[in-house]
Structures are given as structure tokens and as C-alpha cells.
Amino acid sequence: MSYGIRLHIWGERACFTRPELKTERFSYDVITPSAARGILEAIHWKPAIRWCVDRIHVLKPIRFESIRRNEVAGKLPASTVSKGIKSGRTDEVCYYVDQNRQQRAATVLRDVGYVIEAHFEFTARADDSDTAGKHLDIFNRRARQGQCFHHPCLGTREFPANFELIEADVQMPIVDNDLSGERDLGFMLHDIDFANGKAPRFYRARMIDGVIEVPPFAEALA
Amino acid sequence: MTAIANRYEFVLLFDVTNGNPNGDPDAGNLPRLDPETNQGLVTDVCLKRKIRNYVALEKEDEPGHGIYMQEKSVLNQQHQKAYEALEIKPEAKKLPKDQAKARELTAWMCGNFFDVRTFGAVMTTEVNAGQVRGPVQLAFATSIDPVVPMEVSITRMAVTNEKDLEKERTMGRKHIVPYGLYRVHGYVSAKLAERTGFSDDDLELLWRSLTNMFEHDRSAARGEIAARKLIVFKHDNPMGNAPAHRLFDSVQITRVEGEQETPARSYQNYVIAIDREAIPAGVSVEERL
Numbered sequence: 001m002s003y004g005i006r007l008h009i010w011g012e013r014a015c016f017t018r019p020e021l022k023t024e025r026f027s028y029d030v031i032t033p034s035a036a037r038g039i040l041e042a043i044h045w046k047p048a049i050r051w052c053v054d055r056i057h058v059l060k061p062i063r064f065e066s067i068r069r070n071e072v073a074g075k076l077p078a079s080t081v082s083k084g085i086k087s088g089r090t091d092e093v094c095y096y097v098d099q100n101r102q103q104r105a106a107t108v109l110r111d112v113g114y115v116i117e118a119h120f121e122f123t124a125r126a127d128d129s130d131t132a133g134k135h136l137d138i139f140n141r142r143a144r145q146g147q148c149f150h151h152p153c154l155g156t157r158e159f160p161a162n163f164e165l166i167e168a169d170v171q172m173p174i175v176d177n178d179l180s181g182e183r184d185l186g187f188m189l190h191d192i193d194f195a196n197g198k199a200p201r202f203y204r205a206r207m208i209d210g211v212i213e214v215p216p217f218a219e220a221l222a
Numbered sequence: 223m224t225a226i227a228n229r230y231e232f233v234l235l236f237d238v239t240n241g242n243p244n245g246d247p248d249a250g251n252l253p254r255l256d257p258e259t260n261q262g263l264v265t266d267v268c269l270k271r272k273i274r275n276y277v278a279l280e281k282e283d284e285p286g287h288g289i290y291m292q293e294k295s296v297l298n299q300q301h302q303k304a305y306e307a308l309e310i311k312p313e314a315k316k317l318p319k320d321q322a323k324a325r326e327l328t329a330w331m332c333g334n335f336f337d338v339r340t341f342g343a344v345m346t347t348e349v350n351a352g353q354v355r356g357p358v359q360l361a362f363a364t365s366i367d368p369v370v371p372m373e374v375s376i377t378r379m380a381v382t383n384e385k386d387l388e389k390e391r392t393m394g395r396k397h398i399v400p401y402g403l404y405r406v407h408g409y410v411s412a413k414l415a416e417r418t419g420f421s422d423d424d425l426e427l428l429w430r431s432l433t434n435m436f437e438h439d440r441s442a443a444r445g446e447i448a449a450r451k452l453i454v455f456k457h458d459n460p461m462g463n464a465p466a467h468r469l470f471d472s473v474q475i476t477r478v479e480g481e482q483e484t485p486a487r488s489y490q491n492y493v494i495a496i497d498r499e500a501i502p503a504g505v506s507v508e509e510r511l
Binding site: 066069075077082084085091093095103105142146149153158162163164 | 254331335357413459462468
């Protein structure tokens with residue numbers, strides 16, 4: 001266990017897709033621990049560390065909006081590419097979007113704001129040079145200055161996330177009154193177990209006055 | 223090609239006059255609207271399509287500038303070619319198991335296709351290297367003020383079917399936005415550029431395509447669309463020197479003094495100001511248009 005961090009993130013729209021409703025994307029009510037981890041990793045990550053989300057503070061009322069877009073239906077087969085390499089030409093390696101059209105609706109969140117409370121743990125790949133202080137400092141310095149490896153997003157890349165570090169001595173942003181009381185958000189994705197054939201793990205999300213306690217990954221349901 | 227060494231953010235302003243910048247398939251091709259504020263929307267993918275089209279147009283078949291997500295199609299020609307070149311064993315149709323092979327594929331795709339290098343692409347490989355995340359990320363474009371789409375009924379002095387002959391003419395509808403100034407935010411990550419080989423030349427091409435893409439996308443539905451301003455923030459540090467939102471906040475767009483109550487009908491109705499004082503050290507601002 002090392003020192004925790006608090007990061008305030010917010011944005012216009014967000015889509016944390018429910019795995020059961022992913023063809024026509026439908027967002028969860030709130031950010032998943034997995035998406036929150038991705039945001040932290042966009043700012044700082046090394047193979048030596050693993051981010052663990054402890055708590056999610058939901059700051060704004062949960063509202064949805066629907067967007068329908070033209071999307072492509074398939075992916076490029078790897079064999080097409082190797083064919084292209086072999087023949088040394090690129091004209092066959094392409095994808096005709098108007099023949100592979102899909103119109104898909106997405107139900108996304110509007111005007112979101114969260115505070116992620118998290119800490120990191122060391123993985124088996126950490127060595128002597130990986131001290132808690134070093135990684136914590138790097139993260140805090142970057143988050144403070146708005147630096148990032150790539151710009152973090154709220155679920156999908158078209159919804160960029162703004163972020164700001166909440167310093168240790170600073171008060172938390174105010175949670176909207178709408179969120180007071182207890183709310184059961186049902187089973188939500190906790191994270192994907194990459195060590196175990198990318199198996200998803202779930203947890204029962206309970207929001208009390210806007211705060212969701214995230215159990216350790218090991219306790220999440222397979 | 224060496225990758226770019228700086229992080230960038232950009233604000234692009236474009237306006238539409240009597241046209242439909244992006245139809246909503248959910249609303250019978252009406253211009254997209256934010257249901258809460260009635261601001262007009264243009265999706266990120268709509269703009270990326272135009273960037274791809276511009277690059278395809280400028281570069282034609284220049285090596286290294288292929289466009290993987292093509293729009294127009296030559297149907298069977300492509301299939302035939304695939305048959306000819308088919309000397310691959312059936313199992314190769316599946317996913318390359320070994321990582322080095324997958325990386326080779328990815329690298330080749332990045333090297334040959336501008337859109338893969340810029341926006342990324344998903345290739346069907348189980349290995350992670352088959353998925354490319356591009357350095358350039360666009361958000362939705364929103365109009366500065368609420369827009370009020372108009373429905374314009376039009377007639378055609380001909381009919382399609384013989385059985386409609388006695389009707390003599392058919393009616394159609396066009397949906398237009400009388401005027402809208404749209405603002406879109408974009409991000410360019412130096413670190414992801416390293417991985418795809420997105421170079422300074424590519425960046426120049428991106429800026430060119432942003433300022434010129436509407437010039438080559440004229441159509442009956444679009445009306446008059448023009449890129450009005452492209453403001454680029456360049457960070458000295460590859461990781462960045464300032465939060466993106468603070469840079470975006472420094473670009474303020476307001477209505478001309480005293481006109482706030484009237485509907486905007488041209489770019490001249492707006493004042494664009496960049497608060498250069500608010501821009502932190504280590505970030506330089508450049509107006510590309």
C-alpha cells in the first residue's frame with residue numbers, strides 16, 4: 001500500500017459502455033473502475049506499477065443523451081496486410097466504408113464530473129529503482145501541470161477528459177444535491193482480468209451520497 | 223521518418239451558411255443538435271472523414287499516404303485482386319499468433335497509411351500490437367450559439383416512376399442551418415506519435431487538411447462551409463506544459479458588442495479573442511488561419 005492520489009476529471013460527454021449493450025452502446029450510470037484506471041495510466045504508468053481505484057466520487061447528476069452515427073461494420077483482417085506486404089502494394093489494403101455501413105446509436109452520459117481516489121501497487125516487474133515516492137511524484141507533477149502521455153478520455157476517445165490534481169490539503173469539489181441518499185447501481189464492470197484470458201470481473205456498485213466504494217480487484221466477482 | 227517531438231492542442235473554428243454540416247440519422251437527416259442546449263453538433267468521425275478525403279485528394283497515390291478507410295468503391299475489382307494474390311495458407315486467415323509478426327504488420331500499416339498513422343485503426347489480431355492508437359484525437363464540434371435548423375421544401379420537375387407520371391413533379395426536403403459557427407478541440411500526443419511514426423510532415427499535412435478540408439467537400443447538402451480559424455498550441459515538453467482545458471479556455475468567442483440579442487448570420491458577428499496572458503510558459507500559440 002502506498003500513498004493515494006485524488007484526481008478531478010470532468011467533461012461534456014462520456015460513454016462507459018455496458019458490455020451487455022455494446023452494439024448499440026449504452027453507458028453505465030457512472031465511470032467504471034476500469035475506465036478510471038485507464039485515465040490514470042494516460043497520465044503516468046510503468047510496467048512496475050498497477051493503479052488501484054479505491055473510491056469514485058460522482059459530482060454531477062446522471063443524465064443521458066442519444067447519438068446515432070455511421071460506423072464501419074468490420075475490422076481489417078491481418079491476412080490482408082500480410083498480402084499487401086508480400087505484393088509490395090497498398091491498393092488492396094483498404095476498407096470501403098459505404099459497403100460496410102452500420103448505423104449505431106449510443107446512449108451517452110452528459111456533463112459528467114468525478115473524483116477518482118486511487119493508489120498504486122508494485123507488480124512483479126518492479127525493481128529497486130521503483131520507489132513509491134518516485135512514481136507518486138511523477139504522477140503528481142504531471143497531473144498538476146496538465147501533462148499526460150496521451151490525452152485521457154471518458155470511455156471513448158471522442159469524449160476527452162479534463163483533469164486536475166486535487167492536492168492533499170484541498171477540499172473535495174461539492175457533490176450535487178441530486179445524488180444524496182443511497183442508490184444501488186447494480187452490477188458494474190470492475191476491470192478486466194488480463195492475467196486470466198481477459199475475463200471480466202464485476203462488482204455491486206452502491207453509491208452513497210455520491211460516493212462509490214470500489215472493492216479491491218481480488219474481491220470482484222468473476 | 224522521425225516522429226513529432228511536441229505535444230499539441232488545437233482549436234478549429236468553422237462556420238456553415240445555409241447548409242447542413244452533419245446530418246443526424248436518428249432525426250431524418252436534420253442537422254445534429256444538442257437536445258439540452260440546441261447547440262449544433264458535428265461528430266468527430268464526420269471531421270475525420272473529411273481529413274481523410276482531403277489527404278487522399280492532395281496525395282493521390284503517393285507512397286506512404288494511402289487511406290485505409292476508403293469512401294468510394296470499385297466493387298469486384300478489389301475482390302479479383304485478392305484472389306490473384308492469394309497464396310496464403312488458410313490458417314494465415316486467422317490471427318498471427320506470434321508477436322513479432324503482428325508488430326511487423328502494424329508497422330507496415332502505419333508506414334503506408336496516413337489515417338492509420340494519424341487516427342489509429344483496429345486490425346483483427348489477438349495480439350495487442352494489432353491495434354493502433356493514433357496520436358490525433360478529436361472531440362465533437364459544437365456551435366457557439368444555439369442553431370435553429372430550417373426545413374426547406376423543394377420541388378423537382380420530374381418523377382422517378384412511370385406510375386407517378388400524372389403527378390408531374392415530386393417534392394423533397396432540405397434541412398439547413400441558416401448560420402452556425404462551430405468550435406472543435408483536438409489533441410496530438412507526441413508519445414503516441416512515436417509509436418506510429420507520425421512525423422512533422424504529417425503534422426503539416428494535418429494542419430493543411432484542417433484548413434482546406436471543407437474547400438473540397440462542396441455539395442448540395444453542405445451549403446457554404448469554411449474553416450475560419452485554426453489556433454495551435456505547441457508544448458515545449460512532449461508530455462505537455464499545461465492542462466489542455468486551460469489552453470482551450472484562453473480562446474474566447476463572443477458576439478459583437480450590442481448584437482447579442484440578434485441571431486448571428488455571419489462570421490463578422492463574432493469576436494474571437496485569445497488571452498495570451500493566460501497561456502503558461504512553455505506553450506506557444508500559433509494561428510494557422
